Amino acid sequence: MxxxxxxxxxxxxxxxxxxxxxxxxxxxxxxxxxxxxxxxxxxxxxxxxxxxxPGPTYDHNLIVQDVQRALFAAEMADPGFRWRCVHTMDLNLSEIRDGYIPDLIVLDVDTSDKAREAQARHLLPDQVGLVLEVTSRSNAADDRQPALSRSTGTKWNGYAQVGLPYYLLVDRAPRSAQTVLYSDPDPASGAYLHFESWKFGETIRLPEPFGLEIVTDAWRPWDG
Incomplete structure (x- = not known):
């Protein structure tokens, strides 16, 4: 452990x-x-x-809230916007026998309605369009692409293994301070084959099917 x-x-x-x-x-x-x-x-x-x-810090939670608000604003501006989000929801990666609690899960409106009606306790990867993880000092290595010296997989590997289409990683480490959108998962190798990144302060532009912009002017790395 x-x-x-x-x-x-x-x-x-x-x-x-x-x-x-x-x-x-x-x-x-x-x-x-x-x-x-x-x-x-x-x-x-x-x-x-x-x-x-441990529980996340206040600034960590505000980053999650900024992404959530961008999704909500898109929904309010366009009745046809099909994406909804939920936080602190268990994600059951049964295929690899892992269990995560992403900072935010983004799923389409029909799937969201069905999960709500079923009073789902867990979501499954095939219900999810995008996951958000914001790194914390205590467990950032578990969210990132693994270092060569690491003997076990990370969430980056797990999400790719189950074919989750998009993984949005906000890395708050001072040496990086960037957001990376991973896409094109390869389940066989447990790796994402494509990525795009933005420094803090730059506007994140999520591609279709989201077509969403997220402002990061207030985002800061953790101290130290």
């Missing part, structure tokens, strides 16, 4: 879990088994490993 130092209890229970991390995550039992506090701390299964992360 990977996580912050405050998750001592989680480490203590790693070898006594009654089922696999993925199965427990799927049943919404993993956080309880790890005795995690109810303070925004989240647990995901990335590359087959449990990843425990």
């Amino acid at each position: 990977r996580g912050e130092s405050h998750n001592v209890s989680a480490v203590a229970h790693y070898y006594t879990l009654p089922d696999t991390p993925y199965n427990l995550w799927l049943r919404d039992e993993l956080a309880e088994q790890l005795h995690l506090p109810n303070d925004g701390t989240k647990v995901e299964v990335v590359g087959g490993e449990m990843v425990v992360s």
Whole structure:
């Protein structure tokens, strides 16, 4: 398991879990088994490993809100705009037995209506058009394309393996401070074959089928 130092209890229970991390995550039992506090701390299964992360900071949440507001503004301006979004929603990558909680999930209006009617507890990759992840200091490596020294996959690999069409990564690390849109996933290799990037302060222009602009003037890297 990977996580912050405050998750001592989680480490203590790693070898006594009654089922696999993925199965427990799927049943919404993993956080309880790890005795995690109810303070925004989240647990995901990335590359087959449990990843425990503290709740996001305020500026992190505002970046997510900026993307959400751009989607809502497009919907208000054009009744035919077909995209909706939801945050803090579980995404079940059953094909690779991973479970993520993206910062934002974008799906078309028909799929959104059906998920709402079904009172869905998890979404599946084939229901999703785009996912947003905003990096945090504690777990940024889990969101990015993996380093050569890494022995397990990241969300970048997982999203590509299940064929998720678009992965929007806002990397707040001071050395990068950019947004990258990954597309053209290759499930066989677990890699995205195309990307486009924007520095903070530049306007993100998502291509069709979204046709959306996102202003990033207020976005800043984390301190340090």
